[in-house]
Amino acid sequence: MTTICDLDPTTAEALRGAVGEARVVTSLEQLRIVLDTDPYEDVVVLGPSVDPGSAFRLAAALRISRPALSLILVRQRIDTSLLAEAMRAGIRDVVDERDLYRLNASVRQSQSFSAALRESAAPAGGDSAPGPRGKIVTVFSAKGGCGKTTLATNLAATLADRGRRQVCLVDLDLAFGDVAIALQLFPAHTIADAVPLADVDFTAVQALLTPHSPGLTTLVAPVEPGSAESIPASLVAHILELLRQHFDYVVVDTPPAFDDQVLAAFDLSDVVALIATLDIPALKNLKLTLETMALLNYPRERWRIVLNRADSKVGLAIGEVEKTLRAPISVEIPSSRDVPASINRGVPIALDDPRHPVSLAIREFADRHVLGGAPSVPPDTAVPPDLRKDRRGFFRRRPS
Structure with missing residues (x-):
């Protein structure tokens, strides 16, 4: 009422x-x-x-x-x-x-x-004790066009499981985010609206969220690309921590760049899904991504490699890819023309057709590597401030 x-x-x-x-x-x-x-x-x-x-x-x-x-x-x-x-x-x-x-x-x-x-x-039973902190899953690729937003939206919908769990999908592609378009949302607010607030608590963040379907809520990227520069990494980290305390899972979509906001998400992530396709440029960028994350001391046990459009007939075998990357592939997602069709309808294929091969592959990834996989990052083992500062300054231009 x-x-x-x-x-x-x-x-x-x-x-x-x-x-x-x-x-x-x-x-x-x-x-x-x-x-x-x-x-x-x-x-x-x-x-x-x-x-x-x-x-x-x-x-x-x-x-x-x-x-x-x-x-x-x-x-x-x-x-x-x-x-x-x-x-x-x-x-x-x-x-x-x-x-x-x-x-x-x-x-x-x-x-x-x-x-x-x-x-x-609403409590599930008689126990009123606080539940565990939610997990943060960040989806990343250093190359555009690999299907990050498709994986992020469908993974979030899969984890929400039609209301069984509470999931927040965050669009951290602050300049050119597509989550709102992919889900056909018309948000009243975006993450940029948190910038002028003096004290950002969960109630303030809650006012910025846009619901999509039972169990799935979103925090979308700014409408104006220029707003991205005004959103500091410290604010991103603070918002993700607040969301983690109130949602079972937080799924983060990202731009194809190691910017400070993405590194802030990596710092807090329980799982980092690194996505690539079966083409040489994408695999080259994935290999560089793995080397960069190792250089920045991100724990390898949190990395998961996702091969999108894995059944493409391009002359590359999965075994050769794993040998080149020196890392196992966690899940192979098949290609299908049904995926762009579902995006055009604004309904993730995981909701539109849960038994579709793409939906089943994403559910397998969720079951093995998110729901029952990596342990949550304990609050007491947060990244030390000096290492966090070093990471976020790693890609900045040095004065000549």
Whole structure:
């Protein structure tokens, strides 16, 4: 259910017309009574006549007492300072009062997100002890076009298993990320919206997430490529740690480059899936990737080599590839024209056709190397700050 609060009854009714089924209250006191009597309320829309200070104080209180409740703020004017203050308070979205289509979409997304959060927070049994930290799986290739995003989206969907687990898919290709397009998402926020926030906690990050399907939530890349430069590696590391504490698995899609943000993800990863295809340039880049990761002292037991389009008839045998790389291939994913077709529909093939050979190969990888494979990185064995600094400075240009 959705509740709309605005001091002007006419405005409140107009907002209800955009949202659909909803109840209307015309004061914050009435809203508090509704929330006290309905512990399962999903979404509250605060109209333009609600004082912003009162809205922020209400949101700050509810983020603690009702974390599954989403608040949407409707304003006549929206600026950067308002957005930053709203996210700090825990408001999920801020919508222009003239954009009623966006308001409707935001309410629907918030309902899905609140339901998923409430489901993930529900205890599986009588034991209320905190569960283990989630695992972080990073998908990487130094060459574009190998299928990183396809593997990342399908692996995330496989791990979520239609709601059995809670998974967050993070798009760290900050300049040219394709996760939102591949999943046909229309996000209200991206990871770039975390930059102006003074204090980024999980509630703030939660407001930036976009749900996709049961158990699968996303944190998408910025829309503008230029925003990538404003997102520091330290913020990326902090966000990944927050997500790890609240999701069973965090899957990270990456750009084809060893930049500081990617190295921050590597530092925290339990599994690094290194993907290549059966062509000489891709295998050459994979070999260089393995050598670079060894040089940077990333533990070999966390590496997994994924061979995509492994059945391509190009005159290269799998055994020859393993001999050249001096490393075993963890899984061979076959090629199929059904994969780009599923991408064009915005549905991962792992969800669209779970028994497809590509889906089965990805499930095999998940079962062997993620669900039952590498142990989680203990919090006390985090990468020492001096080594982390050395890694992230390794690829920077030296002054001539």
